[in-house]
Amino acid sequence: MDQATQLRNIIKSTTVQPRSVARVITVTSGKGGVGKSSISVNLAIQLRKLGKRVVIMDADFGLANIEVMLGIRPQYNLADLIFKGRNLRDIITSGPEGIGFISGGSGIQELTNLTKDQLIKLSQSLYELDQYVDVIIIDTGAGIADSVLEFVAASNEVLLVVTPEPTSITDAYALLKTLNKKTDFLAENTLIKMIANRVGSPTEGKEIFDKLNVVVNKFLNIKVEFLGTIPQDNTISRAVIQQNPVTLGYPNAPSSKAITELAMMLNNNTVIDQQSKKGISTLFSNLIRAKRSK
Numbered sequence: 001m002d003q004a005t006q007l008r009n010i011i012k013s014t015t016v017q018p019r020s021v022a023r024v025i026t027v028t029s030g031k032g033g034v035g036k037s038s039i040s041v042n043l044a045i046q047l048r049k050l051g052k053r054v055v056i057m058d059a060d061f062g063l064a065n066i067e068v069m070l071g072i073r074p075q076y077n078l079a080d081l082i083f084k085g086r087n088l089r090d091i092i093t094s095g096p097e098g099i100g101f102i103s104g105g106s107g108i109q110e111l112t113n114l115t116k117d118q119l120i121k122l123s124q125s126l127y128e129l130d131q132y133v134d135v136i137i138i139d140t141g142a143g144i145a146d147s148v149l150e151f152v153a154a155s156n157e158v159l160l161v162v163t164p165e166p167t168s169i170t171d172a173y174a175l176l177k178t179l180n181k182k183t184d185f186l187a188e189n190t191l192i193k194m195i196a197n198r199v200g201s202p203t204e205g206k207e208i209f210d211k212l213n214v215v216v217n218k219f220l221n222i223k224v225e226f227l228g229t230i231p232q233d234n235t236i237s238r239a240v241i242q243q244n245p246v247t248l249g250y251p252n253a254p255s256s257k258a259i260t261e262l263a264m265m266l267n268n269n270t271v272i273d274q275q276s277k278k279g280i281s282t283l284f285s286n287l288i289r290a291k292r293s294k
Helices: 003-014 036-049 065-070 078-083 109-113 116-132 146-154 166-181 202-219 234-241 254-267 279-292
Strands: 023-029 054-059 100-103 135-142 157-162 191-199 224-231
Touching (some): 023 146, 023 166, 065 100, 116 279, 146 166, 146 279, 157 166, 224 254
Parallel strands (some): 023 135, 157 191, 191 224
8 A cells, every 4th residue: 555545544534524624725926025925914814804714824834924924923833733742723823813823833844754643643633624714824935946836736726926026927937837847736626816916006917917827828737817916015014024914004005905805805706615625634635645756
């Protein structure tokens, strides 16, 4: 019996499939410095205000972008759940407006070496998380590192953040091109939506999408949709320095209004229905299978 089959059997034999699973939204970008983590945090807050139970998972391993932005230092992280006997509630830190936050710790390389008992613990905990929350936002690292691509490939709903900088657009295409080559990536099961951040106008944001979409349609077997824009706004920088999310510190700022609108669009999205959602437990199962098959 290979390791992937063993993993599936462990999950089936030790957990009960919940009646519903959380909606998992993975936020990524082709390069750093495009505002990805700020968007993740503020979308989470606005979705919470819309009545959703939301948890952010910081998957930019080795860095602490989300906890720095929130001004929160978690006591425990995902590694503590897997290796140190902590339970799910221990590793969820309370954030503003009632959102939850999970720190990823140092990395997921250890996932390839999990024992049977550790796999059981992880699968049970993640099934519990699927039932405990409505939306899980995964904030990945930037670029085309394996740790980023593995999360994106395992997800079925992805937000791709791009800015007007030429390098941001070319790096976003590079991410999609590399993703397209991954054998474990199924384009037909993945909804990718682009957010144009720091734009001068909605028209500029749509032009960025059109530029990217032309080459994607021509050369890749991937479909990208346009979600919307967030304007250039200096209040975001002030909010980051103050460790206070912009939608809370400056709710009337242009960027806050735009993010609120994007959250409402996501909340009203009916494309990701209950049957098509994978949930966080399935996402991590896919991650482990992909890493063990290498």
